[in-house]
Amino acid sequence: MGLKKDLVVYQVYPRSFKDSNDDGIGDIKGITSKLDYIKSLGVDIIWLSPVYCSPNDDNGYDISDYLNINPEFGNMKDMNKLILEAELRGLKIMMDLVINHTSDEHEWFKKSVANDPKYKDYYIWRDEPNNWTSFFGGKAWDKIGDKYYLHLFSKKQPDLNWHNPDVMEDIKKVMSFWLDKGIYGFRCDVINIIFKSSLENGKKHLVLTGKEHYHQQEGMHKILKELRRDVLNHYDTFTVGETVMVTPKQANDLIYPENEELDMVFSFSHMEVDQVSNKWFKTKFRPKKLMKVLSMWQKEVYWNANYLENHDQPRSISRFGDDKKYHNQSAKMLATLLMSLKGTPYIYQGQEIGMTNGEFKTMSEFQDVETHTIYHVAKKLGIPKKIRFKMMQKTSRDNARTPMQWNKEGGFSKVTPWLKQNPNTKEINVLDQEQDHDSILNYYRKLIKIRKNNKVLRYGEFESVLQTKSVFIFRRFDKKKEAIIVLNMSNKEQKIKNDCEGKLIINNIKKNDYNCVLSPYEARIYIKEISND
Numbered sequence: 001m002g003l004k005k006d007l008v009v010y011q012v013y014p015r016s017f018k019d020s021n022d023d024g025i026g027d028i029k030g031i032t033s034k035l036d037y038i039k040s041l042g043v044d045i046i047w048l049s050p051v052y053c054s055p056n057d058d059n060g061y062d063i064s065d066y067l068n069i070n071p072e073f074g075n076m077k078d079m080n081k082l083i084l085e086a087e088l089r090g091l092k093i094m095m096d097l098v099i100n101h102t103s104d105e106h107e108w109f110k111k112s113v114a115n116d117p118k119y120k121d122y123y124i125w126r127d128e129p130n131n132w133t134s135f136f137g138g139k140a141w142d143k144i145g146d147k148y149y150l151h152l153f154s155k156k157q158p159d160l161n162w163h164n165p166d167v168m169e170d171i172k173k174v175m176s177f178w179l180d181k182g183i184y185g186f187r188c189d190v191i192n193i194i195f196k197s198s199l200e201n202g203k204k205h206l207v208l209t210g211k212e213h214y215h216q217q218e219g220m221h222k223i224l225k226e227l228r229r230d231v232l233n234h235y236d237t238f239t240v241g242e243t244v245m246v247t248p249k250q251a252n253d254l255i256y257p258e259n260e261e262l263d264m265v266f267s268f269s270h271m272e273v274d275q276v277s278n279k280w281f282k283t284k285f286r287p288k289k290l291m292k293v294l295s296m297w298q299k300e301v302y303w304n305a306n307y308l309e310n311h312d313q314p315r316s317i318s319r320f321g322d323d324k325k326y327h328n329q330s331a332k333m334l335a336t337l338l339m340s341l342k343g344t345p346y347i348y349q350g351q352e353i354g355m356t357n358g359e360f361k362t363m364s365e366f367q368d369v370e371t372h373t374i375y376h377v378a379k380k381l382g383i384p385k386k387i388r389f390k391m392m393q394k395t396s397r398d399n400a401r402t403p404m405q406w407n408k409e410g411g412f413s414k415v416t417p418w419l420k421q422n423p424n425t426k427e428i429n430v431l432d433q434e435q436d437h438d439s440i441l442n443y444y445r446k447l448i449k450i451r452k453n454n455k456v457l458r459y460g461e462f463e464s465v466l467q468t469k470s471v472f473i474f475r476r477f478d479k480k481k482e483a484i485i486v487l488n489m490s491n492k493e494q495k496i497k498n499d500c501e502g503k504l505i506i507n508n509i510k511k512n513d514y515n516c517v518l519s520p521y522e523a524r525i526y527i528k529e530i531s532n533d
């Protein structure tokens with residue numbers, strides 16, 4: 001995979017990044033206007049969440065035309081300019097490939113409903129639904145005319161029928177279209193559920209009844225091999241799969257080079273350390289659980305796609321850190337963790353300045369389809385109003401989607417944004433942090449530079465050294481060098497047995513003496529030569 005392993009990815013959620021035409025919605029010209037900022041972070045690839053035509057039932061993850069740009073975000077000319085201007089700055093663009101489903105307003109679905117001979121089997125139709133349930137809660141089937149169609153997400157996101165070779169051919173054309181435009185690769189949305197082996201009833205579960213019939217099926221591997229052989233291998237590409245409920249073994253099956261499928265996958269185990277049974281039932285965060293899960297994936301998986309945030313998860317500082325008293329220290333501690341793990345690091349917009357969860361006061365302030373459908377399910381389950389609203393405040397994906405905070409006033413748009421801006425933009429914003437040498441933003445820049453200048457942090461093996469209730473120490477090593485990463489993941493001072501050896505190359509708390517007492521959320525990286533005598 002060569003140099004791909006060196007690259008750092010920055011995820012942009014276009015709707016919330018930068019509005020260039022004062023309609024309160026982020027757009028492509030807005031992203032182009034911030035390319036110098038993105039470049040200044042030291043990242044190499046921009047992952048763009050969907051910018052294709054979409055009725056926005058699921059904010060673009062419901063695509064009605066794969067070959068055209070959502071007018072809310074601009075047009076193809078704007079997109080070509082973004083690709084060109086990025087290239088001029090040595091930045092690559094990765095698109096979101098959403099091929100488990102389309103929008104119900106996509107031509108293919110309209111023709112399928114109309115029983116057009118070519119398209120009638122582009123989707124999954126049945127006379128009677130089975131008992132499968134949707135990722136967004138509720139049943140996974142809806143009726144049009146006398147037939148039911150499957151939708152594992154919202155009812156406006158009908159699943160494509162991947163048993164149909166015409167679907168494969170059309171998706172190959174979509175991928176080639178964008179690669180011919182100079183796109184560097186794809187983040188493949190829920191790619192390990194696209195092949196439904198059978199439509200039998202599933203074993204009943206609180207969430208995702210039926211998953212055994214579509215999760216990680218053999219047919220999926222065949223599809224990925226064909227897309228690799230017939231499209232991706234004809235270009236220099238980078239692919240990462242979003243693979244829900246994946247195990248380390250299943251991840252390796254998808255990414256081992258000899259399998260010719262994907263370069264890496266996003267797993268979810270570390271995103272489930274503060275919940276019971278599903279993401280809506282949150283529990284107290286115990287750092288040791290995160291240490292354990294991350295260490296297991298570091299040890300068992302060929303190459304990891306490391307992330308702590310994305311557009312579907314609440315902000316990491318509000319989950320795993322302290323977004324008040326120790327905002328600066330804990331954001332930097334989490335940054336040190338992310339950039340020191342073995343694998344490709346993904347930074348989500350706003351994470352580099354320590355953006356926190358949103359400040360939603362009423363359900364009407366939430367825009368996310370999943371938040372509203374789950375709130376409805378919680379109501380039907382008899383969960384009291386106050387509790388179910390608190391659940392949404394903690395778990396809603398909108399926590400990650402509040403407008404990017406460019407300055408004290410916000411700076412995302414001159415008009416009221418599509419989603420409530422977090423008033424703490426007064427304290428947490430790019431402009432202030434640009435000018436503050438000790439800011440989270442400048443700490444991320446230092447970390448990314450250190451990772452680029454230290455091969456051991458990019459390719460070194462991983463070994464966990466210490467995991468206590470609060471302290472995580474691990475090492476990265478190769479034949480010549482060793483890096484020791486020391487993290488206090490708690491808001492209390494912690495003592496570690498012995499002083500760390502080697503040269504201290506970065507730390508997040510200014511002190512006179514870096515001894516074996518770690519301040520709250522303290523982080524350190526030491527590097528030392530390995531002597532072979």
Ligand SMILES: O=C(CO)[C@@H](O)[C@H](O)[C@H](O)CO[C@H]1O[C@H](CO)[C@@H](O)[C@H](O)[C@H]1O
Pocket residue numbers: 058061062098135153189190242244279311312313370
């Ligand atoms: O976050 C999730 C799992 O905990 C789910 O909400 C999410 O639906 C799942 O991970 C799949 O996400 C992807 O596909 C969805 C359907 O396209 C889209 O809503 C998400 O934004 C996307 O990341």
Ligand SMILES: [Ca+2]
Pocket residue numbers: 018019020021022023024025026027072
């Ligand atoms: Ca706009």
